[in-house]
Amino acid sequence: METRILRVPDDRSFGNFETGSGLERWNVNADNVEATRILREAGEYLRTKDTPVAFPTETVYGLGADATRSASVRGIYTAKNRPSDNPLISHVCDLEMLRDLLVGKDGSGFGSAEKTDDVIPWRYKSLIERFWPGPLTILLPNPSQPKLAPEVTAGLSTFGVRMPSSTLALSLIKLSGVPLAAPSANASTKPSPTTAQHVKHDLDGRIELILDGGACQVGVESTVVDGLSDPPAVLRPGGLSMDELRSCPGWENVIKGYKDHSENGQAPRAPGMKYKHYSPKATVVLYEASCQAQGESISLDDIESAYTARSQGSNGKSQPIVGVVRTQQWRQAAGLKTGELRLARAGESKQNGDKKQANTSYSVLEGALTNSDGETIGVVLDIDLGKDTRGIAQGLFSALRELDLLGADIIFVEGIEDKSDIAEAVMNRLRKAASDIRA
Ligand code: TXA
Numbered sequence: 348m349e350t351r352i353l354r355v356p357d358d359r360s361f362g363n364f365e366t367g368s369g370l371e372r373w374n375v376n377a378d379n380v381e382a383t384r385i386l387r388e389a390g391e392y393l394r395t396k397d398t399p400v401a402f403p404t405e406t407v408y409g410l411g412a413d414a415t416r417s418a419s420v421r422g423i424y425t426a427k428n429r430p431s432d433n434p435l436i437s438h439v440c441d442l443e444m445l446r447d448l449l450v451g452k453d454g455s456g457f458g459s460a461e462k463t464d465d466v467i468p469w470r471y472k473s474l475i476e477r478f479w480p481g482p483l484t485i486l487l488p489n490p491s492q493p494k495l496a497p498e499v500t501a502g503l504s505t506f507g508v509r510m511p512s513s514t515l516a517l518s519l520i521k522l523s524g525v526p527l528a529a530p531s532a533n534a535s536t537k538p539s540p541t542t543a544q545h546v547k548h549d550l551d552g553r554i555e556l557i558l559d560g561g562a563c564q565v566g567v568e569s570t571v572v573d574g575l576s577d578p579p580a581v582l583r584p585g586g587l588s589m590d591e592l593r594s595c596p597g598w599e600n601v602i603k604g605y606k607d608h609s610e611n612g613q614a615p616r617a618p619g620m621k622y623k624h625y626s627p628k629a630t631v632v633l634y635e636a637s638c639q640a641q642g643e644s645i646s647l648d649d650i651e652s653a654y655t656a657r658s659q660g661s662n663g664k665s666q667p668i669v670g671v672v673r674t675q676q677w678r679q680a681a682g683l684k685t686g687e688l689r690l691a692r693a694g695e696s697k698q699n700g701d702k703k704q705a706n707t708s709y710s711v712l713e714g715a716l717t718n719s720d721g722e723t724i725g726v727v728l729d730i731d732l733g734k735d736t737r738g739i740a741q742g743l744f745s746a747l748r749e750l751d752l753l754g755a756d757i758i759f760v761e762g763i764e765d766k767s768d769i770a771e772a773v774m775n776r777l778r779k780a781a782s783d784i785r786a
Pocket residue numbers: 404406407408409410433434435436482484486500503505506507511529530531532567568569570571582583
């Protein structure tokens with residue numbers, strides 16, 4: 348099938364919550380004729396076809412399907428090659444749509460749609476008020492006669508749901524008239540997509556429609572929390588920080604319900620033990636912030652062995668291509684010996700309607716990798732994501748993808764302290780992408 352990218356002009360706001368309704372009802376702004384037309388068509392497509400549609404959210408691009416129809420949800424697993432035992436997040440545009448999911452097909456469930464205050468567990472109230480719409484996914488009890496297709500929940504008694512803050516996403520959901528199940532729109536095991544081009548690269552020929560709303564602001568997926576258990580737990584760190592969560596009543600003692608490689612006492616792991624998640628093709632070597640040597644210990648042997656591993660059976664390049672992704676401390680090219688570094692790709696600033704929007708804000712520098720005799724022994728590609736945690740999160744997946752496209756054999760990444768803001772999500776993703784962690 349042919350994959351089309353549809354640019355959705357956002358020169359006007361796509362819609363808004365009905366005045367005075369809080370988050371109760373999202374209304375689409377019909378004045379934005381062109382955008383409304385495209386979103387209406389995509390909504391119709393989602394309701395009637397079984398092939399998913401990719402769309403932007405503030406976190407990453409999602410691969411959406413009508414969450415109430417099995418055939419359509421199965422289309423997601425097929426397009427992504429995703430194992431079907433991993434439940435999907437459902438996306439709603441307003442609380443009206445959420446409440447409907449808490450009542451079963453037979454009208455029974457966890458309250459009644461009219462007595463609205465009963466249906467949403469108390470612990471979520473403060474979170475919803477403060478952080479929705481936004482990068483937060485909550486778990487809720489699924490009624491015994493659920494409206495969600497069983498493929499969404501993978502047999503669990505709960506469902507994960509979020510209200511994205513992207514007004515494009517909210518309007519698409521509204522015009523679809525159904526909640527959209529949507530995992531990240533990458534091929535399984537690859538880094539999540541933060542632009543329409545990333546989606547096209549992974550899913551070309553597997554889906555028909557990609558809605559292009561520009562680069563995602565957050566850059567990592569939503570924080571998934573379980574407020575049904577006591578104490579409540581974070582199941583996946585993401586775009587909403589632990590500190591923000593803890594500041595809410597009922598969440599002061601939230602626990603970490605997931606494990607990182609840094610905690611299981613195994614780091615540094617042996618090279619080659621590749622976790623198939625968020626991974627580019629290149630070998631990723633991560634330096635934890637705690638690693639004393641930091642970038643200074645990158646050796647030509649590391650590079651040589653990654654290159655040899657990669658090149659087996661391929662007849663391509665004669666010298667290794669080395670990627671460096673740095674953040675807060677590393678010098679240019681992580682201190683590797685190089686010839687002059689030149690701009691290979693400038694950070695883009697994307698034209699978005701008549702608004703100039705900051706897109707991928709980093710640049711790629713390229714230069715010759717040299718040995719101590721000054722001989723060229725490879726190529727270095729250097730990306731500086733900057734010191735700011737939010738900026739690092741936003742550019743992270745994109746940088747890994749960019750280096751993959753440029754043919755990197757090995758990528759050295761400078762980790763950050765995972766204590767503040769959304770650094771925990773950044774390091775969680777990097778530890779999964781890395782096949783070698785230096786601690
Ligand atoms: O930012 C995001 O959350 C993106 C965008 C597209 O919204 N979506 C996303 O979805 O990352 P997905 O399907 O890739 O991630 C779903 C996560 C997984 O970690 C899954 O295990 C967890 O949410 N999850 C979903 N439903 C669950 C449930 N009922 N119980 C426990 N975990 C659940």
